[in-house]
Amino acid sequence: MTSTASQPTDAAPSVPEHMSNLKVRASDRPWDQLTTAEKLEQVWADPPGVIGWFKALQNDRIGVRIMSTAFLFFVAGGINALLMRVQLAEAESTFLTAQRYNELFTMHGSTMMYLFAVPMMEGFAILILPLILGNREMPFPRLGVFSWFTFLLGGLLFYSSFIAGAVPDTGWFAYAPLSGPEYSPGIAMDYWLLALGVAEVAAIAAGVEIILAILRMRAPGMSLSRMPIYAWAMLVMAFSILFAFTPLIVGSLLLELDRRIGTQFFNPQAGGSPVLWQHIFWIFGHPEVYLQFIPATGIVSMVVPIFSRRSLAGYTWVVIALVATGFLSFGLWVHHMFTVGLPQISMTFFAAAGMMIGIPAGIQIFAWITTIFTGRPVFKVPFLFVIGFLITFVLGGITGIMVSAVPFDWQVHDSYFVVAHFHYVLIGGVTFPIFAGIYHWAPKFTGRLLDERLGKLHFWLYFIGFNVAFFPMHISGFLGMPRRVYTYQEEMGLDIYNLISTIGAFVLALGVAVFISNWFYSRRNGRPAGDNPWNGDTLEWATTSPPANYGFARLPIVHSRYPLWEQVSSSGEVDIFEEDHEPGDTTNTERLLQAMSEWPLRWRAALITGAVDGEPVEIFRVSGPSIWPAVAGVALVTVFGSEVFALHWLTILGLLVFAAALVGWHWPNQLPYTDEEREFEEKYNIPVRPNGSLTIGRWGMALAILLLGIALSSFLFSYFYIRLENPIWPPENLPLPELVRPAIATALMLLAGAVTWWSVNNVHKGNLGRMRLGLMLVFLLGAGALGIMIWEYLQLPFTWQLNAYASIFWAIGGYMLLLLLVALGMNLFVQVWAWQGLYTELDNAAVQNSALFVYGVIAFWIISFGILYLAPRFT
Amino acid sequence: MTTTSADANDRAKRALVLSVLIGPLGWGVFFLVGYLIAEAACQTRILHNSVAGLNLVVVVVLGLALLALLVTGGGAIWNYRRWRERAWNGIRGDRKTEDLATFFALVSMALNVLFALAIVLTALGMLFLEPCQWT
């Protein structure tokens, strides 16, 4: 197979320009004396030193950082829980005050729900997905860096509330009006809203990256019908993150505005409604539980087959179950509000979805049990945790069915029965699989296996401790112990159950301590794992442990769902490169991958594949290390953090730095498009994009627009909800909104859209002058629309403080103006680069992507215009 | 790269993805629109007359359910046909669903059935309730 592949890079004389920031190289030998593998290793290496640490962006490194951070927060949340358990161990204890107890359950619940489970799953995905999918990197490594800094600092900001002595105390769902300005003055709730808000931005950023990796960066031949279940689960999770976290961010924003600038969204005296918060919160909160559970089942579906030594039974049915769960989980939010009161007809929607969601869960459990019983199980630690998961989760499911029966819910609502139930689901359904996954994939973190004996000890302490801690809570719940109380009277007869619970909690914590020791012990002394210690079937086991910087030098080819089990050469060896046939039979894809393992070596090349069939589409340059994502993360957290203390000047400074960082982040770093690239394109019939991918860029932009659309829908949902609360609309004799200026602005926007289209059309024709002219016109039109709308808002006869109508009117208008501003800023930079002659007929991704954004903004504009300005005239 | 056969191939793949989404989206739209209509009707005084012993809100939402059922039910039948055609194609056992078209036909069919069921359950519930009575 060596004869055909050209090796143009051997002619490349010196270190490529964009790598000059690598001060220390893997080897002191000159570049042209390095082997191919060494060159690859260098091109993909993170820069050294302290600054390099901030720039580092390799997926395995960022994945581990996110996971470690999430684990840190798990420990912090666990300490909160232990303190609560000490308080509850005996009746009428004075270990904690009532206030401190409120703070602790709020911090515990919020930490676990926002800072632990979801980021943990995302970190896992960033670490392991490129390996499982058989590609080299994540599509936007810089986004991963941004996500991690934002997450870490957002979480630390949240915990700094302890230092400030203003700890949030309204529970993990922060119900209004308790969390509003009247009942929660002070800055505690601002911590909750702003710190967690920024951490949610991090979760969304990682989610976007995960979606794109799964859909567009797989190994050739890995069609959707061959994709490992783990990737399916992560895909469903990532989409759910977009659809769940975005409304929560919008809701948090509205609540913060109520608290800070006197809007009236949740104030019933001014036409608002506290129940609106409950709706928005649970539109997020219910799927939130599933989006922790879905990736957990993804891990389980990877571990079960390997340790049962057979393929997963019912692959297709498991996929069906995952997709169905993802959608159905959004149709259940009201079941947390049964006690609020709803018309019966509305209830039927949720009740039906509630009955349905059991079906996919059942399908998955059935698939795992079948696999286990028809396989030949090996009881290693990862498998033990899976068994623990199955037992616990089934118990939690049973109590879940009980709680979802409406009359029963009224009975046990807000009792310890519910606390027991959701910990069975969350600890059983989420943390057991996470530990299973860590033991399973540890070789891909460190190259070593975790110790089996310590692992077993960890499992038994954790499993027994967990049940001892939480089973008695069912009983204390029945006996009438309400949740969220800091103590109870001796006469209630609850002491013994609570004491047992507390002992169990400490046993569980001991299990976690054993795990931590195992981790540090095995990192040095563990058994070296080799590539495939468990005889796994998926691609991550086809590369070294730990993986090289570039993951795979030569990308595998996939012809089976279980490539390592089924793609075997005639001599019986695993053959994921498909080398075992006559040279004459080599397919085009095989030749391409062979060539790609040796070229390009000057830039980080990865492969884009078809979303459905996984066939090669494009070779592109993954972006390299940069300081800007870290700066952007720090700046964004500063923006949110300074608002906690109402330091507006710092907020503005942070915003400026954030904007500058975004520009630096996307600053073009053009590589010449040389004969080498052209030759490769022709020889292998595939586009080569040394300056970033048009495809990935376009998909990224599409997801960004989707995200902004979800945010707009959340605003509009609030609008309709407030509309229903107010029989007269607009309320309080306010006039109907003025039409003239907004109509002119709309016309300008439409015109801007048309010119954008014309401009993009011209770049395709190579008519760059007209493209630049078009961009300029678009800017002028957009700026005109912006100016007119600002003028319009200045003329409004009311401010946002008047009533809920006024608040939502301003909020939606403000959101639209912000989007317009972003579009203008984007246009400005594209223009500058266009005048510098950066774009050509073939290389103009930024022009096309910014055009997409303009179309998106115009579409949103028209919807908002129709609803804010036109609709009230007809009702 | 831009030959028409490649375009046709792209379109075929897009159709595959779309067929998966029909069921969930049909239910999703029904859910959202139906729920908003129901809330709006019960909060205000519109749609409160009764037709043939049923409250007008219920009639409207049931009509919507019927529409959604046509979509999901149709999707189920269409995909069942596709699946049967494929499944008898001579590919056997587990390998069968590794074939993209077969896989998508099966997934789409099952999702359509599942979400059709969700719609039916919702509609059935409505027949037995006092629509705007608060629980």
Ligand code: HEM
């Ligand atoms: C590590 C062992 C854990 C222990 C000992 C523990 C214990 C507790 C206790 C004592 C409460 C307060 C009950 C009350 O007074 O109402 C609580 C609440 C809660 N826990 Fe845990 N927990 C643990 C792990 C977890 C995990 C892993 C999660 C989620 C992934 C979680 C999520 C929650 C939530 C959401 C609440 C409700 C907070 C609120 O009422 O606002 N817990 N837990």
Ligand SMILES: [Cu+2]
């Ligand atoms: Cu729920």
